[in-house]
Amino acid sequence: MRWVGTIWFRLRSLFQRSAVERELDDEMRFHLDHAIEQNITRGMAPEEARRKALIELGGAEQVKEECRDARGWNLVEDTWRDVCFGARMMRKSPGFTVVAVLTLALGTGANAAIFSVVESVLLRPLPFKNAHRLVDLTEYRPGAVDRGGVSFPDYLAWKQQNTVFEETAAYFLVNASNDVVLGGPVSTVRARYSTVTNSFFQILGVQPALGHGFSASDEVPGGRKVFLASNAVWRSALGGDPRAIGKAYLLDGENYTLIGVMPPGFDFPKGCGIWVPTSTLGESGLHDRISHAVRVLGRLRPGTSLAQAEAQIATIQERLATSYPKTDADWHVRARPLLDEIVGNVRTSLFVLLGAVGFILLIACTNVLNLLLARALGREKEFAIRSALGAGRMRLLRQQLTEVFLIVCLSILLALPLAKWGLALAVSLTSVHLPRMESFRLNVSVLGFLLVIAALTTILVGLMPALQASRHHVHGALGEDQYSGWSGRRSRRILGALVVSEVALTLLLLCGAGLMLRSFVRLIRVNPGFQPEHLLTMKIALPGGTYPKSEQTSAYLDRLLERLRVLPGVRSVAAATTLPLSGESDWGTFLIAGGSTPDWANASAASWRGVSVDYFRTLGIPLLRGRTFTRADAKNQNAIIINEAMAGKFWPGTDPIGQRVLIGHRSNPLEIIGIVGDARGVGLNAKPKPEMYTALRGFWYTFLVVRTTREPSSMASTVREQVAGLDKGVPVYQIATMDQLLGRSVAPDRFNLFLLGLFAALALVLATVGIYGVLAFSVGRRTHEIGMRLAMGAHQADILRLVVRQGMKLVLVGIVLGIAGALALTRLMASLLYGVSATDPATFMAVTVLLASVAMMACYVPARRAMHVDPMVALRHE
Amino acid sequence: MSKPTDLVQGTLALLILKTVANQPMHGWAIGQRIQQVSKNVLQVNQGALYPALHRLEQQGWIRAEWGNSENNRRAKFYSLTRAGKNFLEREEENWQRLSAAIGLVLKTV
Numbered sequence: 009m010r011w012v013g014t015i016w017f018r019l020r021s022l023f024q025r026s027a028v029e030r031e032l033d034d035e036m037r038f039h040l041d042h043a044i045e046q047n048i049t050r051g052m053a054p055e056e057a058r059r060k061a062l063i064e065l066g067g068a069e070q071v072k073e074e075c076r077d078a079r080g081w082n083l084v085e086d087t088w089r090d091v092c093f094g095a096r097m098m099r100k101s102p103g104f105t106v107v108a109v110l111t112l113a114l115g116t117g118a119n120a121a122i123f124s125v126v127e128s129v130l131l132r133p134l135p136f137k138n139a140h141r142l143v144d145l146t147e148y149r150p151g152a153v154d155r156g157g158v159s160f161p162d163y164l165a166w167k168q169q170n171t172v173f174e175e176t177a178a179y180f181l182v183n184a185s186n187d188v189v190l191g192g193p194v195s196t197v198r199a200r201y202s203t204v205t206n207s208f209f210q211i212l213g214v215q216p217a218l219g220h221g222f223s224a225s226d227e228v229p230g231g232r233k234v235f236l237a238s239n240a241v242w243r244s245a246l247g248g249d250p251r252a253i254g255k256a257y258l259l260d261g262e263n264y265t266l267i268g269v270m271p272p273g274f275d276f277p278k279g280c281g282i283w284v285p286t287s288t289l290g291e292s293g294l295h296d297r298i299s300h301a302v303r304v305l306g307r308l309r310p311g312t313s314l315a316q317a318e319a320q321i322a323t324i325q326e327r328l329a330t331s332y333p334k335t336d337a338d339w340h341v342r343a344r345p346l347l348d349e350i351v352g353n354v355r356t357s358l359f360v361l362l363g364a365v366g367f368i369l370l371i372a373c374t375n376v377l378n379l380l381l382a383r384a385l386g387r388e389k390e391f392a393i394r395s396a397l398g399a400g401r402m403r404l405l406r407q408q409l410t411e412v413f414l415i416v417c418l419s420i421l422l423a424l425p426l427a428k429w430g431l432a433l434a435v436s437l438t439s440v441h442l443p444r445m446e447s448f449r450l451n452v453s454v455l456g457f458l459l460v461i462a463a464l465t466t467i468l469v470g471l472m473p474a475l476q477a478s479r480h481h482v483h484g485a486l487g488e489d490q491y492s493g494w495s496g497r498r499s500r501r502i503l504g505a506l507v508v509s510e511v512a513l514t515l516l517l518l519c520g521a522g523l524m525l526r527s528f529v530r531l532i533r534v535n536p537g538f539q540p541e542h543l544l545t546m547k548i549a550l551p552g553g554t555y556p557k558s559e560q561t562s563a564y565l566d567r568l569l570e571r572l573r574v575l576p577g578v579r580s581v582a583a584a585t586t587l588p589l590s591g592e593s594d595w596g597t598f599l600i601a602g603g604s605t606p607d608w609a610n611a612s613a614a615s616w617r618g619v620s621v622d623y624f625r626t627l628g629i630p631l632l633r634g635r636t637f638t639r640a641d642a643k644n645q646n647a648i649i650i651n652e653a654m655a656g657k658f659w660p661g662t663d664p665i666g667q668r669v670l671i672g673h674r675s676n677p678l679e680i681i682g683i684v685g686d687a688r689g690v691g692l693n694a695k696p697k698p699e700m701y702t703a704l705r706g707f708w709y710t711f712l713v714v715r716t717t718r719e720p721s722s723m724a725s726t727v728r729e730q731v732a733g734l735d736k737g738v739p740v741y742q743i744a745t746m747d748q749l750l751g752r753s754v755a756p757d758r759f760n761l762f763l764l765g766l767f768a769a770l771a772l773v774l775a776t777v778g779i780y781g782v783l784a785f786s787v788g789r790r791t792h793e794i795g796m797r798l799a800m801g802a803h804q805a806d807i808l809r810l811v812v813r814q815g816m817k818l819v820l821v822g823i824v825l826g827i828a829g830a831l832a833l834t835r836l837m838a839s840l841l842y843g844v845s846a847t848d849p850a851t852f853m854a855v856t857v858l859l860a861s862v863a864m865m866a867c868y869v870p871a872r873r874a875m876h877v878d879p880m881v882a883l884r885h886e
Numbered sequence: 887m888s889k890p891t892d893l894v895q896g897t898l899a900l901l902i903l904k905t906v907a908n909q910p911m912h913g914w915a916i917g918q919r920i921q922q923v924s925k926n927v928l929q930v931n932q933g934a935l936y937p938a939l940h941r942l943e944q945q946g947w948i949r950a951e952w953g954n955s956e957n958n959r960r961a962k963f964y965s966l967t968r969a970g971k972n973f974l975e976r977e978e979e980n981w982q983r984l985s986a987a988i989g990l991v992l993k994t995v
Contacts, residue, residue, distance in 0.1 A: 034962070035962045039913055042914040064933075067933070071936050075940040
């Protein structure tokens with residue numbers, strides 16, 4: 009029952025405040041009256057008696073404040089009063105408020121934006137069951153051109169022999185030519201497809217939303233022809249009709265029965281729209297040890313580490329290599345978290361950006377701290393009065409921190425739209441697309457992050473001025489002039505430290521941005537090896553049902569290329585299995601012919617591309633030696649063209665023309681008829697790889713590339729019409745100009761450059777304002793001294809030098825620290841740079857000069873003001 | 887359920903509770919009474935007395951009522967609650983045990 013009384017007691021304190029206050033007053037007065045009376049009876053004069061009584065009590069206001077604390081109402085009420093007071097203070101000095109809120113909003117906004125990207129890309133778990141235990145397993149050959157992959161028999165051996173995984177699954181690589189055309193009642197679409205084991209869906213913990221998944225019989229070769237569709241494919245091709253389940257549709261010309269539709273949003277791996285069971289591989293596919301086209305997923309047993317799993321699979325693989333030396337030797341095993349496999353190498357760039365915004369926030373905090381320190385000096389008297397009226401030290405501290413917290417909260421409110429729009433702007437300007445990236449959303453993680461930022465900022469910014477303000481003794485500040493409370497030396501040291509740290513942080517950011525800029529300029533100046541202007545690219549998919557044989561696809565392609573070539577505005581046109589920078593690539597194995605029996609186990613690999621006759625002319629890839637393909641080559645299939653890199657690597661010092669190679673598992677050798685220049689296939693930053701070209705025969709999925717005389721994107725609809733004019737059932741997709749592909753390939757670099765550049769510029773502005781602020785403040789306080797110097801005969805130039813030297817000394821210290829920090833930190837971003845060392849001296853020099861000159865200007869303005877101080881006015885000033 | 891307090895504060899609370907145990911008293915009288923009974927050995931710091939009273943009131947050991955003082959002025963009278971009475975008994979026992987123990991140690995060693 010006691011707590012009822014306690015609550016009533018507290019509520020009364022809160023809501024009947026005036027009554028409680030009156031009672032407190034009465035009680036004190038009653039006590040004092042008694043004490044005075046007693047003192048008088050002891051023979052004191054009334055005045056003396058009163059003074060003595062007050063001293064004995066220890067100050068009526070202080071005792072009252074302690075009583076209020078004892079009653080426990082103070083926390084709620086004080087906080088509310090502090091908030092009101094803080095709001096009043098902010099209204100009273102709008103200039104200060106606006107500058108502080110804006111500065112912090114920029115810092116917090118940048119942090120919120122980058123954090124939201126990091127959260128959605130790296131931190132948020134994959135939408136699969138036990139996602140943190142999912143592991144991607146692959147085989148690779150050291151030094152090979154291909155990405156590697158697992159052969160199906162190897163997967164089966166791993167599955168049976170391992171003890172580290174609860175479950176394993178295999179799915180076929182989604183790569184070039186992993187498209188399929190689905191003829192539905194609503195439309196014919198092409199989709200990515202993947203052949204998957206039944207355990208694939210179990211391991212991910214995803215069930216079809218409609219219908220059912222694969223059954224055990226679907227893993228036996230020769231089973232039913234069934235497929236699962238993604239929600240998107242089901243909607244676009246089959247009209248989203250639930251009755252579609254159980255019906256057969258043409259999948260690349262063969263009848264497959266739809267047995268289920270996956271839940272919306274599920275498109276693993278990489279935008280997959282159709283899944284078929286492993287029974288479709290046939291008997292031979294399941295025993296193929298040569299082709300490594302499978303990727304393997306494993307779910308670790310609880311408590312098993314990634315390294316343990318990798319070690320065990322590697323042991324199993326070593327046994328396989330002994331048993332099957334011809335096919336399995338040379339293949340090594342790599343295990344990594346599935347998330348890493350999906351997001352690729354964005355981790356470094358995101359962490360660099362996160363570091364950059366962290367620095368921005370620190371600089372912003374430094375600026376606001378600077379403002380607050382200056383303001384705390386002006387408010388010394390106010391705090392002295394407060395403590396004289398009974399405010400304890402903690403109380404003053406709390407009130408100050410509340411004021412700062414209000415400012416921080418306002419800035420966070422402003423930071424949210426800044427983050428949202430800033431990120432959207434950065435994404436649209438750089439056309440970046442990071443895997444799993446979403447637009448800015450205020451979710452629980454981002455909110456939590458912002459709260460932590462708010463708390464840290466408040467402490468970082470608020471604590472020092474608050475301590476400064478609350479530590480004064482009453483009489484010092486009340487009695488004398490306002491600047492005496494805080495010794496000049498101490499204040500100068502604190503402000504100096506602020507300038508130094510600001511300059512150092514800014515230099516760090518400038519170095520990062522400068523390196524990115526230099527690297528980016530190098531990157532876009534890289535010769536792609538072909539002429540990207542005026543090229544329109546697209547992909548077409550021929551339904552296998554209409555074109556079952558490669559002769560038919562060849563004939564179709566010939567007719568289509570002929571139709572396109574004669575279009576007005578078209579200079580030349582070509583087809584190819586893949587295009588440079590299209591994001592798709594194929595590779596093949598080859599042997600230099602000559603030995604008696606081909607030894608495929610020791611074959612080399614190079615990227616491979618089937619191209620039509622006009623390919624090199626259309627792309628503008630120079631022919632270095634020999635000749636290009638003719639129509640006869642396409643028919644005979646006995647010629648091959650290689651690039652310079654391949655010639656240099658496999659025929660160093662000799663002439664490869666006329667040499668013969670065996671490729672893939674074709675029996676007839678191909679003669680090298682020409683050497684062409686290297687074209688950057690994967691990206692501008694990837695070194696040219698050995699590449700071989702064969703004459704394109706029939707292929708169901710081909711890229712078209714059109715060299716136009718006018719703006720290529722304006723030709724897109726014309727080309728589309730021509731394709732439809734020949735056969736309406738052929739989907740055209742991935743339409744893009746080569747310039748767009750080029751832009752896309754450097755988009756991550758542009759994104760990094762844009763943001764780092766923006767942050768560095770922001771830092772520079774903030775640091776300039778900061779340096780200016782500190783010096784202007786210092787000049788203001790030294791007006792008297794400067795006036796004195798002038799009166800004593802100092803020249804104006806001396807004063808100028810005095811002030812500039814004071815500022816630049818700090819700037820120089822900051823620069824030295826900044827360079828030391830940059831040397832240590834830019835190494836972390838080395839993997840983001842192309843053709844520039846992470847400690848590039850020229851870049852460091854350039855940004856140092858830039859920072860020093862801007863800082864010089866920031867020093868010059870207050871120095872000029874100091875120079876023009878009127879000695880008479882200054883001396884009268886105090 | 888009281889918060890851990892140091893000896894001085896705890897002692898002051900005990901003295902206050904004991905003083906108001908028999909009859910309601912106002913702050914001034916409590917201070918005077920402690921001084922008088924202890925034959926001027928214990929001087930109550932007046933600055934600490936009132937916060938202590940308010941804390942005890944907040945904890946529910948004592949309750950306050952306004953009444954008329956001996957010279958007919960309105961004063962705040964503090965009296966012991968039932969919970970305070972139990973608390974006081976417990977604390978008195980503790981104190982007796984503690985001081986006896988200390989006395990024992992001081993005598994023997």
